[in-house]
Amino acid sequence: MAYSKGEWDMSETMTQTTEDVKATLMNEQKQQQLMEQLSKPEVQESLTQLIEQLPKITEMLNGLANAYSVTQTLAKDEVFLNDTKGAVKEIVEPLVDEVKNIAATAIEAKDRADDSKEVIGVFGLMKMLKDPQAQKLFRFINAYLKVAGENSKS
Numbered sequence: 585m586a587y588s589k590g591e592w593d594m595s596e597t598m599t600q601t602t603e604d605v606k607a608t609l610m611n612e613q614k615q616q617q618l619m620e621q622l623s624k625p626e627v628q629e630s631l632t633q634l635i636e637q638l639p640k641i642t643e644m645l646n647g648l649a650n651a652y653s654v655t656q657t658l659a660k661d662e663v664f665l666n667d668t669k670g671a672v673k674e675i676v677e678p679l680v681d682e683v684k685n686i687a688a689t690a691i692e693a694k695d696r697a698d699d700s701k702e703v704i705g706v707f708g709l710m711k712m713l714k715d716p717q718a719q720k721l722f723r724f725i726n727a728y729l730k731v732a733g734e735n736s737k738s
Contacts, residue, residue: 658664712718
């Protein structure tokens, strides 16, 4: 069936009108739901509290916005980033070196202990008690046990 130009325009206009009516009904339904929600006492109380807190919320948001601006500026500042990297590197490198040294010492001590067939008797223990490193270890263990005991009491 062929439509003349006038008939086609009229059909198109009716389709648009139907869609407009549907959109209007949807908007009215949404407005009605919103009004039902707003009529609830708990919602009204929450809105009142929110309105009372708006100055504080605005102040907090302004602070966050300022912090964000500063962070963005610092994140783009190459000098700041390089200085931060350098500072972190100065702090971390000695720690890494110390951990590596402790690990290497522990591995070497384990290897020596595994290879040794020496029997340590009472006199060997007494000789070890005079070793400055052993004394340092015993003082540490003693202090650790005291602190652990105090912490477990509280």
